[in-house]
Amino acid sequence: MSARRSLTIMAVTLLLGASGTIGPARAERLIVSVSNQRVTVTPNYSGEELVLFGSVEKDAATPATRTAYDLVVTVSGPPADMVTRRKERKFGIWINTDYREFLKVPSYLALFSNRPFDAIASPDIQRRQQLGLNNVLLTQRVGPDYADVVPNDAFRSAFVRLRSERGLYREATSAVTFLTPTLFRTEIPLPAEVPIGRYDVEIKLFSDGALVTQTDTSFEIVKVGFEQFVATSARQNGFVYGLATAFMALMTGWVASIVFRKD
């Protein structure tokens, strides 16, 4: 089953690789596969770790001098709108004063590479290819404008820091390991409080500071069984769900008063 699935992914990847060719420099192809395409959240779920495997396929067009590759993997979870607020002291108490809205930013974001981004590409390319948490596009709404800001902006850095503290944003510049010069692997750690939804994995191959080729794959995190039943009924049948919960509350209270009845 999983072998068949990974074959499908390979086929898709090959197609993407072929159709995505722009310019003559792309002589390599990336073939990747995630260890689990569908992470199921069960009652005892408490985080998981996926493995991404891949290889660099050279062909005749590959310059013979090109031997060393750099790889950057970006995993982004389902987009969400978030608000970052800053507290300030006013009238002796700390209250939320200023805030920034972050629009459709990844709820989970992980950036992995085989060596520091500075060693992989120039600052300009890092910015253009969104390498590293400092260069990833995080759209903010500042008044009427929609824009990303400089990496050291107070709200942006606080946002990245708070997400990182919860394990939802991460950056590791030694996480990708090349097993052979063309075969690589990296781990994708998923924290316990992982957002549910579709995750996009973008793999970019660099050589001599330039982007050689890129490909993408995805996996999804889904609730199954009881978890899914509860979540969907809460969303779709709010009234019935509320009635059921209220009834459950009354039953629990009633049962307790019977169980603990002494007189």
Next chain:
Amino acid sequence: MQLFLPIADIPVNVFLILAMGAAVGFVSGMFGIGGGFLMTPLLIFIGITPAVAVASVASHIAASSFSGAIFYWRRRAIDPLLALVLLSGGVIGTALGVWTFTQLRALGQLDLMIALSYVVLLTAVGGLMFWEGLRAILRARRGIASSMRRPGSHGWIHGLPLKIRFKRSKIYLSVIPVVVVGVIIGFIGAVMGIGGGFILVPIMIYLLRVPTATVIGTSMVLTLVTMVFATMLHAVTNHLVDAVLALILMVGGVTGAQFGARAGQKIRGEHLRLLLGLLILAVGIRFAIELGIKPDDLFTIRDTGGGG
């Protein structure tokens, strides 16, 4: 034992939640309060989002107060007529409160308003109860028979028209102040996301002069109805009631509430008031300190949904 919560979307330790439910249930059974003002901050502390915490706590309080209400009903410690009159006011108050809630939200300072009203209400109510309980104990120590004396019991409140005889409570009182109290409690409950029992109990004792015997049971009936109502509202509007979390809290809560109710009947009235006053005061001061000292992190993130 870890369990993944379907709505809160985080794994929690079942025994921790059970223990929290039992502890708060004990307090709520003992004092006849819902305990929402204790439970909600606890849940937020272990990482559950405030919205889910408030919504799920409502059903937990409903279960606790139902089991408590049965306990008091058997002991004939509930005044059905008084509860009914309070409820008629409570419904109006809840509707007004929900409307105000929406207005405050539009202004963008809802969090601050909630925190400030917690501080003001809890420290004021807690302080008053603590002080009153302390005085009562001191009077009892000095051997002054104060239980029969009810200062101001024939004030303006008792001069109001539309008087009804509340048989179970053995009081003869105008319905106007009772309905007004119901409105206030319903309003505060809807705005602050709490049952309001900790405010209702002292108001009934000090303002309406309801005998302590029927106060707790009757206030539990009001809490029960408003919290069932709140559960329904949260489930229909926000879809944020986590039934699994609520069930764990309930099981712990009802167990605790049974023991709490028993313990409450053994403790003397003034001691009970002193303890409850102290507890409420402590929570109020905690909120005040939080507002007053510089937070560890000046920034907070809140998920506003949307996205894909």
